[in-house]
Amino acid sequence: MANDEVHGGTVQCKDARDLIYVTRGGAGRVLSLGGLQRMGWALRRAPDARQVMKLLQSRPGHPYAALLDLREGFSEHDLAEFGDALSAGNIGWVAGVDAGQLSDEPVRRLIRDYCYDYVTLPCPEGVLNTVIGHAHGMARLGSGRVDRVSSAGSDDMIGDSPAMQALNRTLRKAALTEAPVFIAGETGTGKELAAMAVHRHSHRHAHPFVAINCGAIPHELVQSELFGYERGAFTGAQQRKLGRFEMANGGTLFLDEIGDLPLESQASLLRFLQQGSFERLGGHEQIRVDVRIISATHHDLEHAVDEGRFRADLYHRLCVLRLQQPPLRDRGADIDKLADHALKRYSDEGQHALKGFAPCARQALHSHPWPGNVRELINRVRQAVVMAEGRLITAEDLHIDGPASRPPPTLEDIRDAATRCAIEQALQRNRGRLIDTARELAISRVTLYRLMGRHGLRESESDGNDRSVRIF
Ligand SMILES: Nc1ncnc2c1ncn2[C@@H]1O[C@H](COP(=O)(O)OP(=O)(O)OP(=O)(O)O)[C@@H](O)[C@H]1O
Ligand SMILES: [Mg+2]
Known part of the structure; x- marks a missing residue:
């Protein structure tokens, strides 16, 4: 990566980056993308899945961004033919759609399961450059991942977060x-x-x-x-x-x-x-x-x-x-490595060969709170290997709801969690003595007592004159 720079999640290469533009559009519907070429993209056009696979085979393991222009010409059957290409780990796919297509279920499913992002076309080339830049960066990260998994470490303890x-x-x-x-x-x-x-x-x-x-x-x-x-x-x-x-x-x-x-x-x-x-x-x-x-x-x-x-x-x-031991949710990219490792280890148990995880599954792996940690992750991947019907494991196969169905925590949620944690720890240090705990936290005893009630840290209502509490 000596020749690269990282900007806000996009790995920017000073060498030309490869972009595959998949389109069947007739005249007037094909993007010219000359601006993108000037921004350093080496552009190749492909009308169908066969052409995409040919490109991939000519440079195995090479990372590509690919813009799949869905605005016209692809039937559901055509899209199914893209199975192998969409599953290839070294392509970061971006879908290009008409705004109206977002209510079309096959299109939604394809974007959700296989693409890093989508754009409504036509859109400014600056926007496209950013989005496909991200997708390309992710493809590059994906192509390096396999090697690190195979050198799992002498202790079988995967992870270098x-x-x-x-x-x-x-x-x-x-x-x-x-x-x-x-x-x-x-x-x-x-x-x-x-x-x-x-x-x-x-x-x-x-x-x-x-x-x-x-x-x-x-x-x-x-x-x-x-x-x-x-x-x-x-x-x-x-x-x-x-x-x-x-x-x-x-x-x-x-x-x-x-x-x-x-x-x-x-x-x-x-x-x-x-x-x-x-x-x-x-x-x-x-x-x-x-x-x-x-x-x-x-x-x-x-x-x-x-x-x-x-x-x-x-x-x-x-x-x-x-x-x-750190909880799994605090281990960042180790989650991907552990998931890849589990997939490799249990891949024999599935009915057909699996190529990896769909982007929606990757997102789900990072949004799930993992109460059962690594054991839960291994079990979910193992079950997904058996249940998956496509070539990529999806969030659904993992039985994890996508991030869309679980809103991220609000500032208030985060503040509440921090307050509860600070009070719990201060109570532990002061063996449950309210006066000492309140002094340490620089709040009055009445405030402490009220906050404990609000955060479920006291067993029952009383007048607040207790000198100590049971921490639970
Ligand atoms: N870093 C890791 N790399 C690979 N596998 C791991 C890692 N951490 C845990 N595992 C696997 O996860 C499973 C659970 O690990 P382990 O039994 O050591 O957890 P534990 O903390 O002792 O759990 P418990 O508290 O339930 O006893 C095991 O199958 C173990 O091999
Ligand atoms: Mg144990």
Whole structure:
């Protein structure tokens, strides 16, 4: 890209950019586009899909902008023939229409599913230059994407957004130490992958990585799963069984959903972290193992400590180094890379070959809030691979409503969310004490109380004289 400049989302090349003008219009309906040529566009005309494909085949992978002049001459059947050309990843399509055509459903569908934008023709060449410039820029980005996906990274953790770069840096530093690591983050953000990466980069990598999901094991069995038992320790204990601590000797023990660890096991874990040893159930011998602990949860562990469900002393022992997994919605272009990766991985499961994502799907991927994060993204793409009927996955195949049906947040929405977040965090820091929280936020206690009511941060109405509240 050394020869390029970026202006407001349009990659502007000092070399000529290629524009395909697809038209069947008769005299008077064909745009001359001489101005665009003077602006640096190398113009080629194509009357049909066959010509477009020929152009593409002559320079595989080369990016083009294409203006599809729909004003006359294309039947629905003709348009269907454009399937391959419209699906080609290295063309940025712009539709040119008469204003009246926008109520025509096949035209609307074609624009929505395959085009970066549309213009009503005729329009000033300056406008066309901007719009096709954007489409060309997107085509160029699209043609580079494939390579980056194939070099997915040694940890199978796809993504190089600033948030993921920061995580990777912290993760590698953590791997060089022996300190316990705590990984926080919403469900499906890749906490387990991160734990494995810490292990893989540590000097323990040749030893076992043992994971246990503390939330998936019945409470009465957690202790024996973790620490093992001696023969005869309880009815049915016919022989000695090693626990996960011993299995992980020399390596790493990953305690997933640590917030669900019963209090009894919390005490045993704390003892292990203090002494480096434990007893098997029914045994008296102190067993010493060399294990590094990584823990994770998608719950708010600080909240569990405040509520007395999790021991504060254990919390401080586990959270020596803290990794925060960024939510998928904060990872920008990583969303595309993850989607491409999932498509590649599951493409065999579909009935026919898929070429990628339609522009409407790309837009939907970026407008969806992803409450289930990477796991949800992978599942949606996998399902879309099976369900898609066209050559490109559409927003509909992903079962995501387009941005049109969900209005973007207003300034008031954004302000409300920021206010709620600031109050919540200040309350946490001040352990729910209203006077201290109000002082920190430089507002009166009455104002704080009113805002808490407005943002659903207090349980019930009272006179505002409480000295503290339960944060929920
Ligand atoms: N950066 C990534 N690159 C590729 N795949 C990822 C990435 N992050 C997560 N995944 C995949 O997403 C799925 C969920 O990841 P993982 O189980 O590590 O999430 P989690 O945070 O532990 O979720 P939970 O809180 O529900 O246990 C897995 O299939 C994982 O391989
Ligand atoms: Mg997990």
